[in-house]
Each structure stands twice: as structure tokens, then as C-alpha cells.
Amino acid sequence: xxxxxxxxxxxxxxxxxxxxxxxxxxxxxxxxxxxxxxxxxxxxxxxxxxxxxxxxxxxxxxxxxxxxxxxxxxxxxxxxxxxxxxxxxxxxxxxxxxxxxxxxxxxxxxxxxxxxxxxxxxxxxxxxxxxxxxxxxxxxxxxxxxxxxxxxxxxxxxxxxxxxxxxxxxxxxxxxxxxxxxxxxxxxxxxxxxxxxxxxxxxxxxx
Numbered sequence: 001x002x003x004x005x006x007x008x009x010x011x012x013x014x015x016x017x018x019x020x021x022x023x024x025x026x027x028x029x030x031x032x033x034x035x036x037x038x039x040x041x042x043x044x045x046x047x048x049x050x051x052x053x054x055x056x057x058x059x060x061x062x063x064x065x066x067x068x069x070x071x072x073x074x075x076x077x078x079x080x081x082x083x084x085x086x087x088x089x090x091x092x093x094x095x096x097x098x099x100x101x102x103x104x105x106x107x108x109x110x111x112x113x114x115x116x117x118x119x120x121x122x123x124x125x126x127x128x129x130x131x132x133x134x135x136x137x138x139x140x141x142x143x144x145x146x147x148x149x150x151x152x153x154x155x156x157x158x159x160x161x162x163x164x165x166x167x168x169x170x171x172x173x174x175x176x177x178x179x180x181x182x183x184x185x186x187x188x189x190x191x192x193x194x195x196x197x198x199x200x201x202x203x204x205x206x207x
Contacts, residue, residue, distance in 0.1 A: 002075045005082050006089040009065040013093025013110055016100060017057035018042045021050050030103075034197065038105035040140045044197065055109045058094065062113025065090035080118060084172045087114035091176060095183060106183040108144045111176045115151060119169055122154035138198040141187035148177035 018037040022029035025046040029037060033044040039058055043051020069089075070082035077085075094110040096102040116123040130147035134140060155173040159166040190196035 001073075002077055002082070002085055005070055005073050005075045005085045008073060009069045009086040009089030010093035012065050012069065013061050013090030014097035014099060014104070015061065015093075016097055016104065017061075018054045018105065019100070021054050021057075022046055025050055036105055037100070039109055040199065043200075048200070058105070058109035059113035059116075061094060062087065062090045062110040062115070063117045064113075066114050066117035080168055083114075083118050084168055087111075087118060087172060088175065090114055091179060095179065106144070107176075107180055108140075111148075111180060115173070115176065118172070119155065119159060121158050122151055122173065125154035125158070126151040134199060138200075139187075139191060139196055140199045141184050141196060142191060145181055145184055145188075148180045152177050 016037050018029060018039060018041070022037075022042055022045060027045050029035070029041050029045045033041040035041070039051050039055035042054040065086040066083040070086035073082075075082045075085070091107045091110050091114065093104075095104045095107045097104045112123065112127070115126070126147040129150040130143040133143035133146045137143070152170075152173045155166075155170050156162045159169060162170045187196060
């Protein structure tokens with residue numbers, strides 16, 4: 001059933017790896033830095049090793065949802081609909097985890113993993129935009145927002161028949177982009193005010 005695909009993907013996406021990794025370092029990242037449970041704040045509070053591990057694990061939530069959950073749980077739907085449902089479920093789980101009173105991350109890494117599993121070429125293009133934007137402006141948030149817009153453009157330009165047979169994937173790209181942009185509203189305000197945290201974070205004294 002499609003509902004089962006969504007729910008299992010949601011539960012997978014809702015695993016708060018950033019919070020768990022922070023706890024292993026003796027930190028509650030909900031109380032420090034930006035207070036977000038995502039990989040960027042984990043990096044800022046606990047160091048690059050924790051941040052990188054958090055990103056990889058959050059990425060895998062999206063990737064495994066579209067490859068394993070959608071592939072193994074019968075939904076009765078033709079491709080790519082099970083993968084699309086799984087992608088939305090995993091990102092919703094990360095952004096609004098039931099275990100944390102629906103206060104989660106911003107869905108960047110989990111969205112990236114889901115997109116990588118469904119349409120690798122638009123993913124590569126979005127990743128390139130992200131890397132270039134962060135290298136130039138040193139804002140993870142800005143890089144993420146620009147990459148989400150680039151994903152929609154790349155899906156429309158690079159997938160065959162994006163407004164026909166591949167329209168569901170184009171709609172997914174637009175939906176994930178919209179969700180990400182909405183979650184970054186506060187970052188936009190801070191960038192405009194010049195108070196947004198830059199990346200990489202400054203090294204702590206004594207490190």
C-alpha cells in the first residue's frame with residue numbers, strides 16, 4: 001500500500017541522527033548554535049567529524065527510502081510513484097519528527113539522498129551549484145536554497161519529457177524545493193541582516 005510506503009519512509013526519515021550524534025559528544029545541539037538538529041549545526045557545535053557523519057546518515061535516510069522502502073514494500077503503483085511517495089515521507093519525517101514534537105531539521109541532506117536515488121543527473125547539477133555557492137559566499141543555507149532552485153531547473157531541462165512521462169519527478173523536485181525554501185525563511189532574513197553563520201564555522205579556542 002502507498003500509505004505503508006509513506007509511513008515507513010516517514011519513520012526512517014524521523015530518526016534524529018544529528019541529535020543522537022550530538023548526545024554521544026555530550027551536547028544537545030537543540031540548545032546550542034542555531035539549535036537545529038541538522039548536520040550544519042552538528043558540525044558547528046561538535047566538530048567536522050560529527051557534522052560529516054550526520055550529513056551522510058541524513059543523506060542515507062532519503063536514499064534508502066526511495067531505493068529500499070519503495071522497492072520492497074508493495075504499493076500497487078507503477079514507477080516512479082512509490083519512490084516519490086517515499087521521498088516525501090522521508091523528508092517530512094526529517095523535518096517534522098514525531099519523537100521531537102515535530103521540530104526537526106530543514107531537509108537538505110535527506111532531500112539530496114532521495115533525489116540522488118531517483119534522478120542522479122539533476123542531483124549532480126544541484127550538487128555542483130551547492131558547492132560553488134558555498135565556496136563563493138560561505139553560507140550553507142544560501143547554497144542549499146540555490147541548489148534547490150537549480151534542481152527544479154535541471155529536472156526540467158535534463159530529464160526526457162519532463163512535462164509528460166516525467167512530470168511526476170518534476171513535480172517532486174518543485175515540491176522538495178518549496179519545502180526547503182520555506183524551512184529557510186529565517187536564514188534569508190539573517191543573510192539580509194548580515195548575521196547568518198558562515199561556513200566553515202570558526203575554530204573553537206584550543207582546537
